[in-house]
Amino acid sequence: MRRRAGRAAGGGRRAGRLTALAAAMVLAGAGLGACSEENPEPVGVAKVASTLGPGEGTLNLLALPGSVESGTTDPRVDWVTPFQERTGCKVGVKLVRTPQEMTDLMRDKDRRYDGVAAPPEVAGRLVADHQVTAVNTSLVDGYKKLQPKLRGLLRQNGEYYGVPYVWGANLLMYDTRAVQPPASWAALFDPGQARRYSGKLIVRDSPLSIAEAALYLKGHDRKLKIGDPYSLTTRQLAAAGRVLAKQRPHVLKYAAEPAETISAFAGGAAVLGEAGPYEVDVLDRAAKPVQAAAPAEGITGWMDSWMIGSRVQHPNCMYQWLQWTASPDVQQQVAEWTGVAPANPQACSGDRLRAGFCAAFHVGDRDYIDKIMFAHAPTRACGGKSKKTDCTDYAEWTKTWIESTKA
Structure with a gap:
């Protein structure tokens, strides 16, 4: 649902800063689907990484508005610049307006994206079409800190095809x-x-x-x-x-x-x-x-996840991005900006997020999350x-x- 620069896809969710500002003005005035055997795996699909090396210096991402912020929308909201300074991976982002546009771009063999922030209606189709590759979760620091049920939503035939990002x-x-x-x-x-x-x-x-x-x-x-x-x-x-x-x-x-x-x-x-x-x-x-x-x-409910493109060119930078976006501090920024629940409950530890926000969104509430029928x-x-x-x-x-x- 999304939310961010909000969208209704995936189950109606995020707000985004622009949406939040619009709301403020108003108030001031008043699983993945199963893989298809009909789509043979394309030649050249990246294999699951077994080790990590130094970053390649570049990272190309595909996302809906609000999923990747570098301070251009609001100088106070930036989890891209610190990542670039820390890793040396320069981030390029292609923003799309709809989940269908995202799916079409990932299927375009003339385009190569390292990663995509996919809502559920996109994620399942990308797996079925072999447009994403499985993730070696042991290479993602903090992966086990993410909500267990959310991690399981991306499991297919014993492999994991993404890293949970946000949910609602x-x-x-x-x-x-x-x-x-x-x-x-x-x-x-x-x-x-x-x-x-x-x-x-x-x-x-x-x-x-x-x-x-x-x-x-x-x-x-x-x-x-x-x-x-x-x-x-x-x-x-x-x-x-x-x-x-x-x-x-x-x-x-x-x-x-x-x-x-x-x-x-x-x-x-x-x-x-x-x-x-x-x-x-x-x-x-x-x-x-x-x-x-x-x-x-x-x-x-719904979940957005970071997935690795099947034609990934910069796998080491992509894995560093997966680790970065799963970290509590980045999860806190994403949750505040987009108005959705973070996949990492540690975003609610200490004084990262206000207690009222975490309670309203049931962050870390396993009993509540386990009852949700998540979209695929x-x-x-x-x-x-x-x-x-x-x-x-x-x-x-x-x-x-x-x-x-x-x-």
Whole structure:
């Protein structure tokens, strides 16, 4: 979700400094999918590193806005310059506007990126397409300090395909003056209940939002036999699409940025919708009457991770970057800037991050994190122990999302 210069991909998350400033002005005024056997491993894919040597002097990265800051957006926010001074690796960053653009660039054989900060809808497809190489986690100092469940999300056939960076949960946020505490996703997706708040609903603008509709159906139409909300058969996906289509007349906005959600709730235009801890925290600190609920069917979440490109040219600098971005001090900076949870709980140790932030984002709360159903790129392989390949992929999810919410 992202967040950073916020985005709705991956599950609605980060804020970014520009988004945070926009929100402040408003308030002042008021798993990876399974690998595909259909994509043979391309010639020249980098092997998993076994040792590290001296840095090559250059590092080329691909990221969404806010994931890599060098002081150009705000001189006070810079975790790139210290890295360059410490390692001698000069960082170059290609910023993209959407997860799809990121995926396309990583697939472009004429381009070579050492690393990519990938949201879940990108990460799974890159693994399936052999566009990233496995990480030797023993070469990443501090790797074992990262949240255990987050590390496991990147495990495929005994290998790890990335290093957790930031994460978040998708919740139901409501205006306490207008809405009773919702106990279920039905408050947002059931046609009868959605009608109560017609024109005042907020939904995250991402195909992965289909997963929350699937969770609602999992509890209210058991004949569909929905298990993993990110692994849906054609029948299950079609049912979720129908739910979204019926909900559409009651939706005020499909929010692509956290600031859009914050603005709508701050001004009273919205009373119920999908949000992350960032939006709840900002509005709460502004004394707005909002709270978050974790529906009985469960909550979804997302994680961004640093991955090594399959055509990596500067592996030693890339491994140094993996170590740097996993460190508590850098994790603290990233969390504060983007408004998301750090993957390293040590970012909340000492006085690095305010206690209220860490509590609101459940940093280090293993019981809470273990209950989250983290997003992965939908694939035709249904996942788990099943050998079925009759599930739907991300392209089909995108088509369903567009037809149900925009067409």
